[in-house]
Amino acid sequence: MTQPHSDRLLIPTLSVCNFVIGVGAFGIIGLVEPLGADMNLTPVQTGQLLTVYAVAYAILSPLLVAYTGQVGRRRILAAGVAMFVAAAALSIVAPGIMALNGTRVLAAAGAGLFTPIAATVAAMLSPEDQRAKALAAVFFGLTMSQVVGVPASSWIAYTFGWRWAFGLVVAVGLPCLWLIWTRVPAGLRFEPVTLRDLRDVLGEGRLMLAVAFTATFIGTQYILFTYIAPLLSATMGFGRDGIAFMLMIAGVGAVAGNVIGGYMSDRFGWRVTLTIVCLIQASVLPVFSLLPLPPVALMVLVFIWSLGSWSFMAAQQTRLITLAGHRAPVVLALNAAAIYLGAAVGSSLGGVLINTLGLVSLGIGAGFGAVLALVHLTLSARLEPLARPTS
Template sequence: MDATHPDRFLIPTLSACNFVIGIGAFVIIGLLEPLGADLDRSAAQAGQLMTVYAVAYAFLSPLLVAMTGSVGRRRVMAAGFALFALAAFVSAIAPNFTVLSLARIIAAAGAGIFTPLAAAVAAALYPEAQRARVLAAVFFGLTLSQVAGVPAGSWIAYTFGWRWALVLVTALALPCIALIWTRVPAGLKFQPVSLRDLRDVLGEGRLMLAIGFTASFIGAQYVLFTYIAPLLSETMGFGRNGITLVLVISGVGAVFGNIMGGFLSDRLGWRITLSALCVAQILLMPMFSLLPVAPPMLFLLAFLWALGSWSFMAAQQTRLIALAGHRAPVVLALNAAAIYVGAAIGSAFGGALIAGFGLLALGIGAGVGAALALAHLTLSARLAPAPS
């Protein structure tokens, strides 16, 4: 196995590992009510666990990727996943909210090592003409976690207790370590990146503006997504089964969106793809402020919303790799961090909207966020640096 003939199971392995990462990161969304009830926290307070994870990921991911830039990729990726598995186990047995928050920080560190390096490895081992589709395939696991993992975790939490959902994450994480060790090429290294590369990228304003679009786009989604369970509970009267069904439907939309994003990016280019997705979200998300509606209409809305929400990553990663040159691992780490910066900002803003205006303000607030993301995209495209 080498760079010319990568293992045919490499991309499925990276995607499967991202599937587990996605469950561990986002399962909290489906646990907010049972977790909050058990640990004496409101839904908004329990939602702070997403913020804690997001902030930790944003800070630790680029730092750890830069610090390990001279170490073989297989070793670093396996170590990161082992750290993630340990954190999932500690989360499952956490006696209080403080310990759970600390475990989320450790989980973010492990995920922040693995996910950007998975994208960098895939991008480096396959030709440029296939890059968007390969990156979409690697990212597919994260989107698939929305279909199977997050709804399953929510159902388990409502049925057996929230801790068992995190036991599931631990059980899925352990075999991933072995998969990484057997499928990622041994000794795989690229031009080393360092803390100096991280510093240089952080100091390059136009490149950081391009990376920051990820935070803008994701932030708009998480104004609504973080609190979708309590919103559906209050407005639609949904309990465990209704909330799980909506999460499944949105997850199916996410899977199709991930595939669609790679297809559109390869054929239309990243700018048209990303602009169209922003416009779609501006139109769709405010409709959640009109709840309650007939369930079939809600299901269609959830599908279309997720379709657009999860279509952007292949186009954005393709754009950033072209700009990054040999610094791609650091730039992809910062891009992955920007996902969680956006999630943290969106979650915090959504919590503030709930406190000030109630749950029905979330859709309108998310639509405004999508309009800001479109403005950010337009500005960053105009000011983008020349490709490295």
């Protein structure tokens, strides 16, 4: 049942925390070159930090969410943020790539607890006709991390060194612990999910096919996104400022996509929205294999690509929450896991393309991925299981 709440700062608090997690998770994109130069690593080796994070998130998030289903939500949210901030602090003093990989696992565990639980809290404490809006608001923080946090992290890494970029995460993350403890209601619990719920969801093939679309779509994006900095450096001659600026343009596109995707989903439904998004990606991603382009044309290309990439989230989450019923926390955890599993597979495929065909092959490879995502969407939509009650 929905439990109304009166604290208007609850949703903004969850969104701010997601902003911190977005900076810590995706900021590695802007650290590929400075971190690699400092540790004498190739872009592919540095990019594997994202892969490690993604795989750890995919494995740990659904298990931790199910295992802690009977613990108060405020405690779990605070624990997730604390783990994430601790991982960033340890990254500052990490002596090498192996230690950094360890801190990425800890960060993934913290984020894997926080993000799906935050989405559940927002949905369950909001009237049913406002849940999509509440979810979009909570995930707005992740979107804004693309606009402000990732470019800022990149600029700091190029200017002062990559360790200072992790220091940024610590600085903005610590106040979030206080916000959670003062804004999330004490003793907050919903109908608990268990490891049995996780097992049951994993056994529903058609539901899992719907969840897996997230991995397919996100994987397509990360074939290119993981290596966008070295691609722009090699083809456009961009350095610190040029790369940070293009990441900012991508962030603006992400904000626009988050808003437009939510509107389109409400107006036309999730299936039409997701189909259009896949078609956009299949059209624009191959153009990245034509670089160099005039800077203005590249700005437009990056904006449209990012807009399409981030337009899918609201539609896909609305789809899954409708299907999941009371098991929404588990399904949202699996969906979040699918995001990072897709990121891991996509970044790995991008590395293979670079090693075999070179950086300019990334756009064409990602374009093929977008076509595959459209096929996956069509198949999973046709096999959609019946929706379960949401209360």
